[in-house]
Amino acid sequence: MAIRKVHVLGLVLAAGVIGFLGIPRFRQPMGQPAGQADLDETFSVLPRLSYPQPFVDKPQRTDVLVMSPWLAPIMWEGTFNRDILNAQYRQKSLVVGVATFAIKKYIRFIQGFIGSANKYFLSGHRVNFYLFTDHPEKVPAMELASEKHLFIIPVQNYSRWQDISMNRMDIISNYIRSRWRYEVDYLYSMDIDLQMFEHIGVEIVDTLVGTISSWQYTKPRDSNSYERRPESQAAIPSGEGDFYYAASFNGGSVSEVYKLTTACFKGVTEDRANGIEAKWHEESHLNKYLLYHKPTRLLSPEYYWDEELGQPPIVKVKRLSSVRKNLQEVRY
Amino acid sequence: MRKDKGKRRWVKSYLRKHFHILGCTVVLSFSLGYFWSMSNDTCQDTPSKIIEALRKIYSRPQILKPLRPDVLVMTPWFVPIVWEGTYNLEILNEQFQQRNITVGLTVFAIKKYVVFLKTFLETAEMYFMVGHKVNYYIFTDRPQEVPKVELKEGRNVVVLQVQNYSRWQEISMRRMEMINHFSQKQFINEVDYLVCVDVDMRFNDLVGVEILSNLFGTLHPGFYGSERRSFTYERRPASQAYVPHDEGDFYYAAAFFGGTVKEVYKLTKKCHEAIMVDKDNGIEAIWQEESHLNKYFVYHKPTKILSPEYLWDDSLGRPQILRKRRFLAVPKDHDAIKNK
Numbered sequence: 200m201a202i203r204k205v206h207v208l209g210l211v212l213a214a215g216v217i218g219f220l221g222i223p224r225f226r227q228p229m230g231q232p233a234g235q236a237d238l239d240e241t242f243s244v245l246p247r248l249s250y251p252q253p254f255v256d257k258p259q260r261t262d263v264l265v266m267s268p269w270l271a272p273i274m275w276e277g278t279f280n281r282d283i284l285n286a287q288y289r290q291k292s293l294v295v296g297v298a299t300f301a302i303k304k305y306i307r308f309i310q311g312f313i314g315s316a317n318k319y320f321l322s323g324h325r326v327n328f329y330l331f332t333d334h335p336e337k338v339p340a341m342e343l344a345s346e347k348h349l350f351i352i353p354v355q356n357y358s359r360w361q362d363i364s365m366n367r368m369d370i371i372s373n374y375i376r377s378r379w380r381y382e383v384d385y386l387y388s389m390d391i392d393l394q395m396f397e398h399i400g401v402e403i404v405d406t407l408v409g410t411i412s413s414w415q416y417t418k419p420r421d422s423n424s425y426e427r428r429p430e431s432q433a434a435i436p437s438g439e440g441d442f443y444y445a446a447s448f449n450g451g452s453v454s455e456v457y458k459l460t461t462a463c464f465k466g467v468t469e470d471r472a473n474g475i476e477a478k479w480h481e482e483s484h485l486n487k488y489l490l491y492h493k494p495t496r497l498l499s500p501e502y503y504w505d506e507e508l509g510q511p512p513i514v515k516v517k518r519l520s521s522v523r524k525n526l527q528e529v530r531y
Numbered sequence: 532m533r534k535d536k537g538k539r540r541w542v543k544s545y546l547r548k549h550f551h552i553l554g555c556t557v558v559l560s561f562s563l564g565y566f567w568s569m570s571n572d573t574c575q576d577t578p579s580k581i582i583e584a585l586r587k588i589y590s591r592p593q594i595l596k597p598l599r600p601d602v603l604v605m606t607p608w609f610v611p612i613v614w615e616g617t618y619n620l621e622i623l624n625e626q627f628q629q630r631n632i633t634v635g636l637t638v639f640a641i642k643k644y645v646v647f648l649k650t651f652l653e654t655a656e657m658y659f660m661v662g663h664k665v666n667y668y669i670f671t672d673r674p675q676e677v678p679k680v681e682l683k684e685g686r687n688v689v690v691l692q693v694q695n696y697s698r699w700q701e702i703s704m705r706r707m708e709m710i711n712h713f714s715q716k717q718f719i720n721e722v723d724y725l726v727c728v729d730v731d732m733r734f735n736d737l738v739g740v741e742i743l744s745n746l747f748g749t750l751h752p753g754f755y756g757s758e759r760r761s762f763t764y765e766r767r768p769a770s771q772a773y774v775p776h777d778e779g780d781f782y783y784a785a786a787f788f789g790g791t792v793k794e795v796y797k798l799t800k801k802c803h804e805a806i807m808v809d810k811d812n813g814i815e816a817i818w819q820e821e822s823h824l825n826k827y828f829v830y831h832k833p834t835k836i837l838s839p840e841y842l843w844d845d846s847l848g849r850p851q852i853l854r855k856r857r858f859l860a861v862p863k864d865h866d867a868i869k870n871k
Contacts, residue, residue, distance in 0.1 A: 215561065283832075
């Protein structure tokens, strides 16, 4: 039977119907690690491990809060056993991504950050570093461990450093949607002007993770530097707030970070339209978001320590520290 | 015949005339489908009423003031151990209510154990998952003896008739098989979480969403202070429940465990299979299914652990670390009740 116009038209119509109904189903859903498998999935068993018994009446750290009131663990040295965590982590083959920005003069920090991260960040596990820069040609050549990869992504700069800082949210949100959700399971955003001095391992890997600011962990709620002006989208009313979170290091599962960055950038855009800029820029928006979407895991100030602060007894380890710099000189 | 041909010709000419329109419809359909799927991906703003609900003034957590410095509140692999004072029930209730969950509570009342149901259900109504949806799944061989208890809104009793066995140890062990069977057949479609408890108990204080997690176990009240080599794990290598002396974190009680339906399904399946293998090899683990449960938890660590507040026997006294006694053993005459 000869192929007639009518057959072609019928085919085209059918394709249209399938397209309407079928495309949503075939599109890859936003990646959630360890997906909703059937009831009868294979049982993954931990290997035999040898470690000292935990005792119910002998807590390891009595000087600090190790768990939030919504039962999210707070990472402090002495409270966790990385061998067990590594064994659990290795059961699922996960990839972690790190997004970091080196714009204008901040290029000078790349070597220190990537070099120390290569040694101390999720050592032995797969990590993709996504380095956004306006001068890709100036990125120094660096030798990385076999399970670590570096992707250099050119990006435009902005005249104001505050804008560079705030627009990171938008860039991260777009990249998750277009690329990273297919490449990584967890995504962390980190400032570039940092260096690592001690291992940061799989203890940080969880659904939504915030870092408690080293400057503000002792302050009462109403002295925290939340944005207070009600005109801003980042406003937190007086009397509210759990912790003050640092924007320099946060992350989680790809879908949670997508929601976070999208919501925060939406706040930034609305503020811009209303002619207001939050007190601490995207950090203010981040704090608002994490107050109403509580993190599932918190990193203690060990995980982002400001060099200027010395070392109080509760901070037994400084894992990640800001690099000393002249802010006036490097930002402008 | 003529009618058919006429119809076909009409269709053909119609299609020919309206080819453009059909083409546009196809393109439009594709685009709609594409944009519809894209919109499902965009961030869904937290509805303002949820923000309102979360906007509560509660006392703020303080980094330098741990809430329970007298006990371990978190294991070295970040599993919370739930003790009074460590959690804020308001925040947790908010989080779970957003998800609109239903909790299934399974309990076995075989033979004379039906006598415990009335107190169990009445106290559960007062203290268990208050404000959330609950299905009580009562496994019994005497459905007509299940008492009628007044239930609050959103709570139901479901009676599941099952066979009994002559030995109480057998009845106890078969719970794994029965929970497993009904998880797949029924519970997966009706509830989000399963809580599996003994029936000869009463609730004495609030037991709420703070216990819920993917997989949780409860510290046995007799062993929370013991060294691992004193735990009454099965120690004969011939049994599937064998745990060597240098392994194991805690001794968990079979009287209170649970998790998502999927995780409870996996646990009960493994335990039941192990029990059957032991049977074939002519061996019965020292504490029946509790031995198998403990073996499972050594190699599949729970994601939350309940302190002995959640399973207590007053005959053990009142230690200082126990600020609440939420779920208590009902005193009984073991011989009279177990073997009839």
